[in-house]
Amino acid sequence: MxxxxxxxxxxxxxxxxxxxxxxxxxxxxxxxxxxxxxxxxxxxxxxxxxxxxxxxxxxxxxxxxxxxxxxxxxxxxxxxxxxxxxxxxxxxxxxxxxxxxxxxxxxxxxxxxxxxxxxxxxxxxxxxxxxxxxxxxxxxxxxxxxxxxxxxxxxxxQDGFKRQKKNADYPKISSFSDNHYSYKSRGGIGFGDFTIIGHDLKDGGGAAYAVAIHITNAQNKTANVHHFVSDTVTGRENPGGKFIEALNHMMKFIDKHTIFEGIGITTYRDLHKRKHFPGLPINKKLGIINHIEQIVNII
Structure with a gap:
């Protein structure tokens, strides 16, 4: 569970x-x-x-x-x-x-x-x-x-999300956890995490210099998070343009790699097709949806 x-x-x-x-x-x-x-x-x-x-x-x-x-x-x-x-x-x-x-x-x-x-x-x-x-x-x-x-x-x-102080600091990929695979061997009946938010559970935020999309990909024994960051990492203006930049990077990755496509990924695909910026809170929501879908798909 x-x-x-x-x-x-x-x-x-x-x-x-x-x-x-x-x-x-x-x-x-x-x-x-x-x-x-x-x-x-x-x-x-x-x-x-x-x-x-x-x-x-x-x-x-x-x-x-x-x-x-x-x-x-x-x-x-x-x-x-x-x-x-x-x-x-x-x-x-x-x-x-x-x-x-x-x-x-x-x-x-x-x-x-x-x-x-x-x-x-x-x-x-x-x-x-x-x-x-x-x-x-x-x-x-x-x-x-x-x-x-x-x-x-x-x-x-386990808190597998490695939060960075700035979106521009995220690497292309970071390991998340193997807890979905290992918890039973340690006598557990369930496992969990803090999704792509992390244990510090920040209460809010503001306009960012860079926009990042965090996509979990769970395969077999491990789960990783891929971080797609906008090309533009200066200034607080034009978050919509920055989101599309990050989304372009994400779509190139998704099209080349095997990943379970649930509601989160398909919604991102639709946004990319329409070149639509839904707002940063929706980006966060879709990241959470995809994370849960990826983890449940592998257990």
Whole structure:
């Protein structure tokens, strides 16, 4: 089973909703709620599609909803009559046993999982709990820590996207992960990633000096990301022209190499045929769609 993690922002949610519903037989998205004007509306889109998802209750970052906010605005509001979701608690070094117990005791009708972002000190306590999934963010918790968990419900999350400070700095190709191939051999029942956004989960952006299109290509044991960057890498003007430059590079590659073509790739093909710039948020959305399609196609 594949567990992509991302912020519940407009175009991330739209990416999920635009996917072929058959992909969700093997995909469980993990959503980190994110406050903005369309906060509830975006979650409602998933509800309308009847997509099963896991929602993170306690992502500690300034400006993000608190547990109380999520209870009031989602669980007791938008999700009040929706049953096709579950909850997850994100561990930090200072997470206490009391916090975990409160998480377990509340919303008893919903399944619950733990996301290990930092080590939790009382592992024997966690091993006694009936969590749906123990989800581990690799590179932040090590294998020795993971091995202390006895339950057969481990999910391995790797951040395979190598984010650069500037779009112009991306190489033509970077390795992503072999997690889709190796997770079972390490005792996992699932794996995941942060798609082509990366673990830092940036909240926003602005006009870029260069435009980049990130295309995941998963073949057999490995997944790589190909980065197609505009020829023009100076000035903030003409993002549409820069997008077409990057798209031209992408199409030359796609036409010469074997790659699964789902909604993401076919939409890029249509944009190239029409020489149309849909806006940078749509470029991001299509990259997410393609990434999920590529990963699910290979598992």
């Amino acid at each position: 594949y567990f992509p993690i991302f912020l519940a922002k407009k175009y991330d949610i739209l990416a999920l909703c635009d996917l072929d519903e058959r992909l969700f037989k093997n995909t469980i998205p993990i959503l980190i709620p994110h406050y903005h004007k369309d906060f509830k509306k975006n979650i409602k889109k998933i509800v309308d599609k009847n997509i099963y998802f896991i929602i993170v209750l306690n992502f500690k970052r300034i400006g993000y909803p608190t547990i109380s906010d999520i209870e009031n605005d989602l669980i007791n509001d938008v999700l009040k009559d929706y049953k096709n979701y579950s909850l997850a608690y994100w561990t930090y070094n200072d997470t206490s046993k009391l916090e975990i117990q409160n998480f377990i005791n509340q919303n008893v009708e919903l399944e619950k999982s733990i996301i290990h972002r930092e080590n939790f000190s009382n592992i024997s306590y966690l091993n006694k709990q009936d969590f749906k999934y123990n989800i581990f963010i690799e590179n932040y918790v090590d294998q020795d820590y993971i091995d202390l968990f006895e339950n057969n419900n481990k999910v391995y999350i």
